[in-house]
Amino acid sequence: MSKPKIAIFSLTSCEGCSLAILELEDQLLDILGAVDIVNFREGMTERSWDIDIGFVDGAVSTPTDIEEVEHFRQSSKMLVAIGACACTGGINTLKNYQDETDCRRYVYGEKFEWFPTIPAQPLSNFVKVDAELPGCPMVKEEFLEFVKCALAGKQFRLPENAVCVECKKKDNLCLYEKGIICLGPVTRAGCAAICPSYGSKCEGCRGLVSDEALAAAGVNLREQYDVALEDVLADFRLFGAYQGSELP
Ligand code: SF4
Ligand code: SF4
Numbered sequence: 001m002s003k004p005k006i007a008i009f010s011l012t013s014c015e016g017c018s019l020a021i022l023e024l025e026d027q028l029l030d031i032l033g034a035v036d037i038v039n040f041r042e043g044m045t046e047r048s049w050d051i052d053i054g055f056v057d058g059a060v061s062t063p064t065d066i067e068e069v070e071h072f073r074q075s076s077k078m079l080v081a082i083g084a085c086a087c088t089g090g091i092n093t094l095k096n097y098q099d100e101t102d103c104r105r106y107v108y109g110e111k112f113e114w115f116p117t118i119p120a121q122p123l124s125n126f127v128k129v130d131a132e133l134p135g136c137p138m139v140k141e142e143f144l145e146f147v148k149c150a151l152a153g154k155q156f157r158l159p160e161n162a163v164c165v166e167c168k169k170k171d172n173l174c175l176y177e178k179g180i181i182c183l184g185p186v187t188r189a190g191c192a193a194i195c196p197s198y199g200s201k202c203e204g205c206r207g208l209v210s211d212e213a214l215a216a217a218g219v220n221l222r223e224q225y226d227v228a229l230e231d232v233l234a235d236f237r238l239f240g241a242y243q244g245s246e247l248p
């Protein structure tokens with residue numbers, strides 16, 4: 001039986017999520033035994049467009065990105081968004097709140113060129129996405145688990161609970177006790193609460209928890225810390241994961 005053919009693509013991003021795959025090293029060798037990587041700009045020169053699973057990092061933020069993501073979709077039986085940029089638009093969405101000319105000048109200086117650009121958006125705004133592996137960068141272990149599930153024909157599921165659950169298991173002192181608004185209560189778990197474990201607030205790179213968990217977080221935040229859910233979500237902009245939709 002032929003091995004599944006895998007591709008890894010990048011759109012507008014730092015390509016850190018693609019790099020995270022290369023950093024898997026020993027585990028990558030195990031994966032290579034079970035799949036064929038047929039298209040991966042960061043890791044090989046050959047290109048094939050007959051793809052079983054296409055992984056994409058990066059947001060759609062130019063007309064060329066739209067053409068490319070449509071091509072990736074047409075070429076891949078399954079398309080998976082990897083990282084915050086691909087899942088929610090990620091850090092690129094900060095440009096959506098800025099004046100476009102100021103933004104170009106800030107990044108490229110006075111001699112900036114008028115190459116075409118559009119507001120940064122997730123892949124799912126343009127094509128059908130079969131699965132998402134969130135985070136900035138994505139969690140490498142989740143990528144591995146996803147590939148194993150795909151090879152075994154099992155369904156992969158992201159954690160449903162909030163970062164706080166993992167943070168409390170580590171016995172971290174909650175940052176709300178220090179008067180710091182942390183996005184852990186409203187952010188999807190799966191990163192082992194790495195930021196609060198090092199004393200930094202969660203910035204929400206893994207996207208929002210489910211509506212049910214969000215409603216529960218609202219109650220806890222009000223009762224425990226007298227903080228309104230709206231005030232926490234007002235901070236939830238860095239990775240484009242919350243666009244001000246209706247609260248549950
Ligand atoms: S999600 Fe973060 S690490 Fe991944 S490509 Fe985007 S900016 Fe880079
Ligand atoms: S709010 Fe932040 S610091 Fe407090 S438990 Fe949740 S993740 Fe940890």
Ligand code: SF4
Pocket residue numbers: 135136163187188191192193194195196201202203204205206207
């Ligand atoms: S703690 Fe929050 S910001 Fe940090 S990696 Fe986890 S989800 Fe992302």
